[in-house]
Amino acid sequence: MTDNKDNLVLTTRFGLEKSYTADVYQKTGGYKSIDKLFSMKPDDVIEEVKKSGLRGRGGAGFAAGLKWSFIPKNVDKPKYLCVNADESEPGTFKDRYLLEDDPHQLIEGIIICCYAIGAESAYVYIRGEFDLAYRRIEEAVQEAYQKGYLGKNLFGKNYKLDVTVHRGAGAYICGEETALLSSLEGNKGQPRIKPPFPAVVGLFGCPTIINNVETISALPYILNNGADAYKKFGTEKSPGTKLFSVSGHVNKPGVYELPLGYPMKDLINKVCGGMKDGKALKAVIPGGTSMPILTAKDCETVTLDYESMTAHQTMLGSGGVIVMNEDVDMVWVLRNLSRFYAHESCGQCTPCREGTGWIDKMLVRILREGGEEKDIALLNELSDNMMGKTICVLADSLSMPVISFIKKFPDDFRRHLKNRPQAVRVGI
Amino acid sequence: MAKVNLTIDGQSVDVEEGTNLIEAARQIGVEVPHYCYHPGLKIDGNCRMCLVDIEKSPKPQIACNTKVAPGMVVHTQTDKVKKMRASVMEFLLINHPLDCPTCDQAGECRLQDYYMKYDRIPSRFEETKVHKDKMIDLGSSVMLDQERCIACTRCIRFCRDVAGQDELALANRGDHVTITTFPGKKLSNPYAGNVVDICPVGALTSDEFRFKKRVWYLKRTPSVCTGCSRGCNIEVHHEGNKIYRLIPRYNPNVNQYWMCDEGRHGYHFVNDNRVLRAQIIKNGAMQEVSFAEAAAYLASQLKTMNSSEIATISHAGETNEVLKAFDEFSKNVLKTDLRYYSRNEVKNPSSDTILRTADKNPNQAYINDLKLKPVSEIKNAQAALVLNGLSEADFEILKKKNIPILAIFAANVGDALPHASVVCPIPTFAEQDGHLTNVNAVVQKISQAFAPRGESRLVGEWLDAITLALGMSAKKAEAVSVF
Ligand SMILES: Cc1cc2nc3c(=O)[nH]c(=O)nc-3n(C[C@H](O)[C@H](O)[C@H](O)COP(=O)(O)O)c2cc1C
Ligand code: SF4
Ligand code: SF4
Ligand code: SF4
Numbered sequence: 001m002t003d004n005k006d007n008l009v010l011t012t013r014f015g016l017e018k019s020y021t022a023d024v025y026q027k028t029g030g031y032k033s034i035d036k037l038f039s040m041k042p043d044d045v046i047e048e049v050k051k052s053g054l055r056g057r058g059g060a061g062f063a064a065g066l067k068w069s070f071i072p073k074n075v076d077k078p079k080y081l082c083v084n085a086d087e088s089e090p091g092t093f094k095d096r097y098l099l100e101d102d103p104h105q106l107i108e109g110i111i112i113c114c115y116a117i118g119a120e121s122a123y124v125y126i127r128g129e130f131d132l133a134y135r136r137i138e139e140a141v142q143e144a145y146q147k148g149y150l151g152k153n154l155f156g157k158n159y160k161l162d163v164t165v166h167r168g169a170g171a172y173i174c175g176e177e178t179a180l181l182s183s184l185e186g187n188k189g190q191p192r193i194k195p196p197f198p199a200v201v202g203l204f205g206c207p208t209i210i211n212n213v214e215t216i217s218a219l220p221y222i223l224n225n226g227a228d229a230y231k232k233f234g235t236e237k238s239p240g241t242k243l244f245s246v247s248g249h250v251n252k253p254g255v256y257e258l259p260l261g262y263p264m265k266d267l268i269n270k271v272c273g274g275m276k277d278g279k280a281l282k283a284v285i286p287g288g289t290s291m292p293i294l295t296a297k298d299c300e301t302v303t304l305d306y307e308s309m310t311a312h313q314t315m316l317g318s319g320g321v322i323v324m325n326e327d328v329d330m331v332w333v334l335r336n337l338s339r340f341y342a343h344e345s346c347g348q349c350t351p352c353r354e355g356t357g358w359i360d361k362m363l364v365r366i367l368r369e370g371g372e373e374k375d376i377a378l379l380n381e382l383s384d385n386m387m388g389k390t391i392c393v394l395a396d397s398l399s400m401p402v403i404s405f406i407k408k409f410p411d412d413f414r415r416h417l418k419n420r421p422q423a424v425r426v427g428i
Numbered sequence: 429m430a431k432v433n434l435t436i437d438g439q440s441v442d443v444e445e446g447t448n449l450i451e452a453a454r455q456i457g458v459e460v461p462h463y464c465y466h467p468g469l470k471i472d473g474n475c476r477m478c479l480v481d482i483e484k485s486p487k488p489q490i491a492c493n494t495k496v497a498p499g500m501v502v503h504t505q506t507d508k509v510k511k512m513r514a515s516v517m518e519f520l521l522i523n524h525p526l527d528c529p530t531c532d533q534a535g536e537c538r539l540q541d542y543y544m545k546y547d548r549i550p551s552r553f554e555e556t557k558v559h560k561d562k563m564i565d566l567g568s569s570v571m572l573d574q575e576r577c578i579a580c581t582r583c584i585r586f587c588r589d590v591a592g593q594d595e596l597a598l599a600n601r602g603d604h605v606t607i608t609t610f611p612g613k614k615l616s617n618p619y620a621g622n623v624v625d626i627c628p629v630g631a632l633t634s635d636e637f638r639f640k641k642r643v644w645y646l647k648r649t650p651s652v653c654t655g656c657s658r659g660c661n662i663e664v665h666h667e668g669n670k671i672y673r674l675i676p677r678y679n680p681n682v683n684q685y686w687m688c689d690e691g692r693h694g695y696h697f698v699n700d701n702r703v704l705r706a707q708i709i710k711n712g713a714m715q716e717v718s719f720a721e722a723a724a725y726l727a728s729q730l731k732t733m734n735s736s737e738i739a740t741i742s743h744a745g746e747t748n749e750v751l752k753a754f755d756e757f758s759k760n761v762l763k764t765d766l767r768y769y770s771r772n773e774v775k776n777p778s779s780d781t782i783l784r785t786a787d788k789n790p791n792q793a794y795i796n797d798l799k800l801k802p803v804s805e806i807k808n809a810q811a812a813l814v815l816n817g818l819s820e821a822d823f824e825i826l827k828k829k830n831i832p833i834l835a836i837f838a839a840n841v842g843d844a845l846p847h848a849s850v851v852c853p854i855p856t857f858a859e860q861d862g863h864l865t866n867v868n869a870v871v872q873k874i875s876q877a878f879a880p881r882g883e884s885r886l887v888g889e890w891l892d893a894i895t896l897a898l899g900m901s902a903k904k905a906e907a908v909s910v911f
Contacts, residue, residue, distance in 0.1 A: 171601075188598065193473035193493050347579060347598065347605035348474040354519035357603035361555035378552060385515035388487045389476055 008233060008241045009221045010214065011257040014101045020136045022143045025104035031149065033223035037112055038157045045116035049219070051227035053239035058084050058175075058212030059288060059318045061306055070199035071117045071207045080208040081114050081122040082184065083216055085137070086168055086175035088127060089288035090340060092320030094243035094255050095213035099126070099133035102217070103140035107163065109216035111154065112223055114161050117209055121162045125180050128170040138165045172344035176392045177210040179346065190346045191392035212318075214243055234260035238305035242316070248323035249276045260305040264294075267304065268323060279325035283409070287317020289337050290397030292404035293330075314404070330412040332426060334405045335363040341398040352395035355386040359402060367426040370418035380406060434500040449491035449502060450478055460504055461513060461542050463520075463628045464580035465492035468685040470589050475520075475580050477542070479512045480504045488512060510546070517547035523558045523603055524629075525575050533630025535643040539578070558603050566596075567614025568689060569635040570624055574606045577631035583607060583623035590686060591782070593617040607631065618778065621692045622685075625675050636693065637673045649877035650677055652864050654745060654857050655691030656779075657787040659866035662687060664695075664858055664877045671695045671858060671877070682870060688784050698856045703838050704882025707851040714846070719885055720893070726835050726850045727897030730762075739766040739809035739831065742800055743817040744789035747862030747874065750887045751791065754815050755798050757891045761900060766809050769800040770822040785867050793865040806831070815887065816854065818844045837887055853884035860886055 013019040013028055025031065037045065050065030071079055083106065087095040098106060110122045124141075126134050141163050144150040152160045166184055168174045174189040181203050183189035202208020218240060222230045231239040238260040244267065247253045251273030258267065264284065268274065275281055281296040286304075292314040294302060302312045309316045324333065338360035347353045359382055366375055383399035390396075406413055415424050431442040436453050443452045450460045451467070463475035471493050478491040483501040488509070491502075503509060520539065528534050560574035584596045584607070595615050599608045609615055615623075624634045646665040653660040653674065660683035665673045674695050676687035706722035707714045717725070730738070740758040742751055758767050771789045779786035789795075803822035811834040812826055818836070823844050826833065835850035845851055859880040865871050880886070895901070 173601075190598075193471070193490070195493075342602050345602040347601045347603070348472075348581070350474070350476050350516050350519045350578070353579065353603050353605065354522055357558070358519075358522055358553065358555065365555060385512070385519070389479060389512060389515075391473060 008257050010217050019101050020103050022104055022147055030104050031108055033220050034155050037115055037223060042116045048227050052222045052230045054218055056212055057214035064215055068117050068209055077206040079117055079119040080203045080206060081119045082208060082210045083124045083213055084210055085124050085126040085213045088172040088175040089318045089320055091247055091322040092288045092318040093245045096130055096133045097255050098213050098217050099137045103137040105217050105220055106213060107140060107144050109219035110163060112219040113216055120160050123184060124165045125184055126167055128167045134167060141165055173346045190348050193391055235305045237307050242319050244319045244321050246272050246321045249325040250323050251276050262304045264299045264302045275325060282326045282328055283324045285322040287315050288320035291315045291317045292400045293408055295408050330405050330409040331416050335367055337401050338363050338398060345394055349390040351386040352390045355382050356398050366416050371416055372418055376406060376413055432496045432498050434496050436502045437505055443496055447496050449494045452496050453504060458504055460491045461546060462492060463578060466582050466626055469582060469585045472581050477516045481506055481509055513546040517543055520578050522553040531630040532633045532638040537630055538628040560606055566609060567616050568620035570615055570620055571633050571635050573631050576629050577607050578629055579605050582626045583632060586623050586626060587617060591617040591619040618688050619686060621689045641672045649875050651874045652872045653687055653691040654790040655694045657785045657792055657867035658783050659790055659864055659872050660687040660691055660783060666877050669878045671698050683783055697840050698858045701841050702881050703841055703853040706853060709849045719883055722850055722852060723893035724897050727894050733810050735762040736764045737810040738762055738764050739768055739806055739812045741803060741812055741814045742769040743815050744771040744792040744795045745817045747864055748794045749862045751794050753888045753891055761895050767800050768803045768806055769795045770803050770819045773819055791864045793869055852890050854887050855880035855884050
């Protein structure tokens with residue numbers, strides 16, 4: 001569970017009784033931005049969001065306001081917002097808390113975004129397995145309709161907005177934005193080639209914005225308090241706060257809201273109560289499993305923001321921090337990832353369909369029977385052959401860990417080579 | 429259309445705006461290999477074989493989904509591009525069964541062809557291959573060997589976007605994806621056979637063709653389908669005077685890349701049930717005779733009659749040349765005004781807005797040009813001279829009006845034959861040159877694939893021989909001389 005002291009921007013209501021109801025939401029300042037919103041021009045709203053520096057929290061970190069400005073202005077087609085609540089990145093479990101504990105904050109954010117981009121319908125695409133989160137957001141939407149916060153003339157304004165909650169069937173790939181659109185349209189969840197980009201040709205062939213739950217949930221704060229207030233949190237290039245979902249060998253795993261730029265070592269040692277059982281830190285996956293890995297040494301210096309992560313050759317991703325202690329065998333971890341990515345590859349691009357499966361099989365063989373030097377070289381080469389050469393970045397999501405795991409933990413791989421006295425076999 | 433200038437492999441080219449890089453490169457003779465791209469289908473970009481390098485682009489780009497832009501500098505032959513191709517080939521081949529020797533696609537398989545051209549490295553795959561199902565009857569005579577499929581989705585896109593029936597899908601994920609129909613459903617669209625043509629590997633084969641012939645033995649002759657008045661352009665694949673299959677041939681104005689299954693499977697009349705020798709009634713029974721004897725006999729019969737009272741009945745299935753020759757014979761030799769035509773009438777004919785027309789006669793347009801009358805309007809005639817394909821209804825009319833069939837020019841055995849005094853064997857569309865005029869008045873050429881079967885002779889040859897036997901002079905019949 002969450003264990004926040006600061007409750008900065010997104011999590012102010014976490015832990016309040018019935019925080020998910022409209023009543024509690026309103027009593028604690030919810031839906032306050034609406035009057036201000038309708039006093040502004042849509043373009044000004046986009047400007048304000050641009051000014052706030054808010055970047056997408058779904059993984060890629062694309063500037064939210066900039067993305068909205070790609071919606072063509074003079075098109076005679078409906079526009080859509082799709083809120084990405086698929087939360088499928090392994091190690092990432094933050095959106096579900098936003099949906100469970102503060103669904104009205106998301107709805108308020110949806111109203112802000114839709115007004116800004118000129119959409120009259122929004123979809124919340126939610127992972128099918130999220131049961132409580134689904135019920136909370138669905139109930140909140142119904143409540144909002146009953147109270148006149150959604151539907152025709154919402155809040156008595158000359159504006160109409162419908163929100164539909166759509167449950168996915170639970171495929172990782174459906175979190176990828178174009179696969180999400182395909183799935184929402186009733187087709188197999190498979191990414192589509194870009195261009196065209198969804199902002200131009202998206203849902204049902206119409207201009208569409210896809211944003212993560214956390215991205216949209218930050219909007220009420222930004223509108224209420226202004227971009228400058230938001231920018232007080234975080235660093236210059238990574239303004240604001242972010243939810244981090246921490247799992248692994250720490251004493252207090254959970255979801256934490258922190259200002260961007262917060263030191264990784266403090267997250268582990270202070271916020272999460274240090275390493276479990278006093279063991280030493282070995283590695284951290286910083287932003288969901290598709291990111292290159294960090295060593296304990298990297299964690300001394302890295303801070304939780306986009307630029308520091310880049311400097312350490314990894315990414316902030318979705319903020320899913322996975323902490324591993326000295327006992328962990330990195331080859332085994334990598335195999336765990338490869339099994340996931342091979343299973344979740346949608347199967348349309350050759351390098352991903354074949355490469356993820358191949359890498360997975362190789363890792364199993366290395367763990368079971370021991371590998372050879374050439375296997376490690378081949379793992380690297382296959383990853384390189386997959387990276388940047390597919391429709392979506394799922395292929396990269398395995399390639400990047402493979403390359404970084406081998407580079408940063410060569411000894412773990414060497415231990416599994418054949419003909420070594422200390423060779424290890426794992427029964428998988 | 430505006431032209432765009434770009435550079436491909438150092439060559440400056442001007443191509444039409446909106447052209448993709450595969451087509452742009454093709455225009456200067458540069459091949460960008462590809463599996464999933466097909467010019468007649470929507471772009472899917474999944475095979476990744478066509479990755480090329482574009483200057484100023486941070487990542488390699490797929491040539492199929494990249495349109496030309498002014499000043500673009502494209503590289504298709506760098507070491508980096510070659511490595512990407514080899515790597516895609518390597519990926520494609522890891523789970524592909526090594527069954528080329530027993531695969532019917534051998535000789536037409538892009539996996540084989542591209543392996544030789546772009547890969548040629550031994551396999552580095554030491555793991556166990558994924559095994560999928562073999563020999564699945566998809567329906568419509570299409571067989572699927574799942575493990576050979578490279579998931580290019582051409583077949584899916586064809587059904588969805590061209591045939592308009594969303595019948596195929598990719599099931600499962602990762603390296604377990606398989607092409608399949610929906611549960612309990614079969615592939616049943618009237619254009620299903622095209623998926624076999626466009627499958628780049630041996631995953632989809634035609635039940636009618638597989639294991640009948642190795643493709644490198646086949647000769648390929650351009651022709652036109654005679655299944656309906658659309659006149660889809662085809663290739664006739666044959667060996668030893670036998671047709672093994674028909675496949676569509678690209679014509680942007682008529683059929684694009686496709687043909688229907690009725691047309692595709694409608695060649696058996698060329699192989700089977702043929703009239704191979706001339707026959708005449710002698711002493712009350714049919715007897716086989718030589719070409720010369722039959723022509724002389726027919727001429728002698730004509731001499732005993734008032735030839736202007738002979739009805740000539742053309743058929744909407746013959747070429748422009750044959751129809752013209754027959755009509756000229758009627759007018760100039762027989763000097764008859766009794767000029768009629770017969771045509772195939774099909775109960776509940778298939779038709780759609782894709783290709784198939786309800787008129788199953790390939791050349792009604794030319795009959796219309798000749799201003800012939802239907803047999804139903806036939807006036808008193810002493811006898812009839814019939815050019816192939818007399819319809820059942822028209823045959824009934826002749827019988828009812830007591831008009832005997834003096835001679836019939838026929839390629840296939842049919843009901844009317846035993847009622848004719850002379851049977852003159854003629855070739856099918858596959859055995860002669862000529863032209864057909866389609867429903868939209870497009871005149872299209874057919875070419876002779878092989879020599880006429882048995883002793884069948886071109887209609888023109890028959891008519892010339894008869895004319896000469898009648899003591900008149902004839903010009904030598906040659907199909908091409910008419911057009
Ligand atoms: C394989 C894959 C899975 C993804 N899963 C998610 C997800 O579960 N949730 C999410 O918000 N974004 C996910 N993304 C990122 C989305 O494609 C997209 O960038 C994001 O939803 C945009 O929202 P944002 O700009 O607010 O981050 C995924 C991307 C890929 C390639
Ligand atoms: S990279 Fe993988 S998951 Fe993404 S579209 Fe291609 S096959 Fe599907
Ligand atoms: S069956 Fe053939 S055409 Fe269809 S997806 Fe597989 S390889 Fe492509
Ligand atoms: S549409 Fe007509 S011409 Fe074309 S293939 Fe079918 S039968 Fe032949």
